Amino acid sequence: DAGITQSPRHKVTETGTPVTLRCHQTENHRYMYWYRQDPGHGLRLIHYSYGVKDTDKGEVSDGYSVSRSKTEDFLLTLESATSSQTSVYFCAISTSVGRSYNEQFFGPGTRLTVL
Amino acid sequence: SQQGEEDPQALSIQEGENATMNCSYKTSINNLQWYRQNSGRGLVHLILIRSNEREKHSGRLRVTLDTSKKSSSLLITASRAADTASYFCATFARGSNYKLTFGKGTLLTVNP
Numbered sequence: 001d002a003g004i005t006q007s008p009r010h011k012v013t014e015t016g017t018p019v020t021l022r023c024h025q026t027e028n029h030r031y032m033y034w035y036r037q038d039p040g041h042g043l044r045l046i047h048y049s050y051g052v053k054d055t056d057k058g059e060v061s062d063g064y065s066v067s068r069s070k071t072e073d074f075l076l077t078l079e080s081a082t083s084s085q086t087s088v089y090f091c092a093i094s095t096s097v098g099r100s101y102n103e104q105f106f107g108p109g110t111r112l113t114v115l
Numbered sequence: 116s117q118q119g120e121e122d123p124q125a126l127s128i129q130e131g132e133n134a135t136m137n138c139s140y141k142t143s144i145n146n147l148q149w150y151r152q153n154s155g156r157g158l159v160h161l162i163l164i165r166s167n168e169r170e171k172h173s174g175r176l177r178v179t180l181d182t183s184k185k186s187s188s189l190l191i192t193a194s195r196a197a198d199t200a201s202y203f204c205a206t207f208a209r210g211s212n213y214k215l216t217f218g219k220g221t222l223l224t225v226n227p
Contacts, residue, residue, distance in 0.1 A: 031213050042203065042219035043158070050213065058214070090157055094213055101145050101207045104215055106157035 003027050004107040006091050012113045019078040021110050023091030025071075031094035032074040033104065034058075034066060036087040043090065049074055081114045088112070120218050121204055127224040134191040136221040138204030139184075145207040147180055148215065149189050152201045161189075161202075194225045 003026030013019050023032060034046040035058075045058030047066040055066050063085060067075045078085055091107040122137045138147070146165045150158040164171045164180045164187065171178045177190040191198055201222050205215040 033214075035217075040219065043205075043217040045214060045216075048212075048214060056212070092158075094215075096213045101213065103148055103160040103163055104158075104205075105160065108157050109155075 004091060004093060004105060006089075006107040006110050008110060009108065010111045012115065013081050014115050015082055016080050019081050019112065019114075021076045021089055021091075021112070023074045023076070023107055025074075025093050027093070028071050029093040029095060030071075031096055032068065033092040033094070034064075034074065034076045035090045035092065036060065036085075037090060037109075038087050046076065046089075078112075081112075083114050086112060086114045121202070121221040123221060124219070125222045125224070127226065128194060130194060130196055130225055130227050132194055132225075134194050134198070134223055134225070136189045136202050136204075136223070138187045138189070138218055140187075140204075140206050141185065142206075142208050144182075145209055145211075147178075147187050148205045148207070149176075149178060149187075150203045150205060150217075152203065152220070154200070158203065191223075194223075196225050196227045199223060199225045 005024045007022045033048040035043045037043050044060045046064050049055045049068045065077045089110045092104040094104045095102040120139050128134055146163055148163045149161045151161055152158045162173045162178050164178050175192045180187045201220040203217050203220045205217045
């Protein structure tokens, strides 16, 4: 599992509340990603990071922000959760270096329910 | 937008049979990858094929890539009940800044 953990694993919250999901890796990989997975949509990229304090948007970034103050931690924040953000969230890391575009390794996921 | 699109969306076979899943994509790629996801779990990388490769094997898995047709296939031979999972293709497009784009997946059910 490339030493990737996500917390919390399950969360139920109410509309309008802030939520922060944490992804932690133990192997100092440069690239980290947040995805959401919904029925009928597969896996969609929310934000990604290519180094400490270096982040960029994915295809479904509206309503989400991220921060990476340390190599090992990548945080995903929903500033004001909405029911449309009910989903399973996956963190991933990539072992890509230079021009070697390698595979990604995924965390176990966080199931978020927004009531 | 989705880069890869898997076909079929669902496949049900008997144990011992072969399973073939297809993936089509839209733009030039550096490589194409296949992942498996068991119910309620994270994705697990299966195999990577680079754009200059046509076929690759790993155990009971065989992947082909046709860049002229922008398509790939994943063949699982002698399937087992434990192969029951969703299978996703993902593409690394040139200039994508190390991002993968996933398809919506094929749900494979292997009946004992």
